[in-house]
Amino acid sequence: MEYTLRKATQSDLDSILEIVNHAIANTTSIYDYDARTLEQQALIFETKKANGFPTFVIESNNEILGFGTYDTFRTKIGYRFTVEHSVYVKEGFAGKGIGALLLQKLIDTAKEENYHIMIGVIDASNENSIKFHERFGFQSMGILKEVGFKFDRWLDANLMTLKL
Numbered sequence: 001m002e003y004t005l006r007k008a009t010q011s012d013l014d015s016i017l018e019i020v021n022h023a024i025a026n027t028t029s030i031y032d033y034d035a036r037t038l039e040q041q042a043l044i045f046e047t048k049k050a051n052g053f054p055t056f057v058i059e060s061n062n063e064i065l066g067f068g069t070y071d072t073f074r075t076k077i078g079y080r081f082t083v084e085h086s087v088y089v090k091e092g093f094a095g096k097g098i099g100a101l102l103l104q105k106l107i108d109t110a111k112e113e114n115y116h117i118m119i120g121v122i123d124a125s126n127e128n129s130i131k132f133h134e135r136f137g138f139q140s141m142g143i144l145k146e147v148g149f150k151f152d153r154w155l156d157a158n159l160m161t162l163k164l
Contacts, residue, residue, distance in 0.1 A: 001060050005101055008045065008055040008067060015064035016057070017041045019088045028123040028155055029088070031148040052113075053083070056105050058098050065093045068102035070110060073119050081116040094128075103136055111164045118164055123148070124156035138162045 008016065021035040036044075048055055048071055055069040066089040073082040087102045110118050122129045124143050134140075138160040148155035 001096065003058050003060050003065070003098065003101060005056060005058050005105055008057045008069075010042070010045070012057050012064055012067070013038060013041050013045060016045070016055075016067050019064070019067065019090050022091050023088055026091075028148070028150055029126060029129065030086075031123075031150055031155065033150065054106070054109055056102055056109075058101055065090045065096075066098040066102055068099075068106050070106055070118065073117075081114070082119060083110055083115050083117075084119045084121065085110075099132060100135075103132075107136065107162065107164065115164055118162045120160040120162075122158045122160055124158040126158075130158055130160070133160050133162075136162060 017036060017038055020030070020041065023030050024032045024035055045055060048069060051072070053069065053071045055067060057064050057067045059065060066087065068085065068087040070083040070085040073079050073084045085103070085106050087099050087106070089098045107118060118138075120133050120138055122133065124130075130140070139162075141159045141161050144157040144159060146154040147157050
């Protein structure tokens with residue numbers, strides 16, 4: 001399967017929304033409860049764009065199979081060289097290299113933009129995602145115990161960092 005990796009556009013938002021809403025409804029990779037609306041997703045996209053943060057998509061045969069982005073880790077000025085990333089792959093397409101292509105593009109872009117640290121906040125029970133990030137050099141900096149609550153249970157977050 002051939003992939004095209006490119007910057008996301010407004011026309012990709014329906015597909016991005018579908019991927020995000022599946023993750024919200026079915027996983028602990030995102031601690032939101034309620035499905036997003038197209039308007040909410042558009043606002044997120046436009047805000048990132050206005051603040052100079054990228055969103056990339058991977059497509060094949062005109063179908064969006066995943067997306068990745070990063071944004072401010074925290075708003076205090078001292079954190080301005082640190083970004084937090086997100087990578088999501090469409091249901092049924094995990095393990096096909098899509099996430100790896102997206103994460104590598106985010107890392108490369110963050111380096112080009114002179115960021116110093118990239119952070120991933122990963123549900124501590126998501127061993128596949130933790131191992132995936134370790135392959136890129138991310139290191140676990142600690143577990144934030146019971147900081148999330150979803151699906152009627154407390155969730156731990158694994159704080160992982162990569163020095164760019």
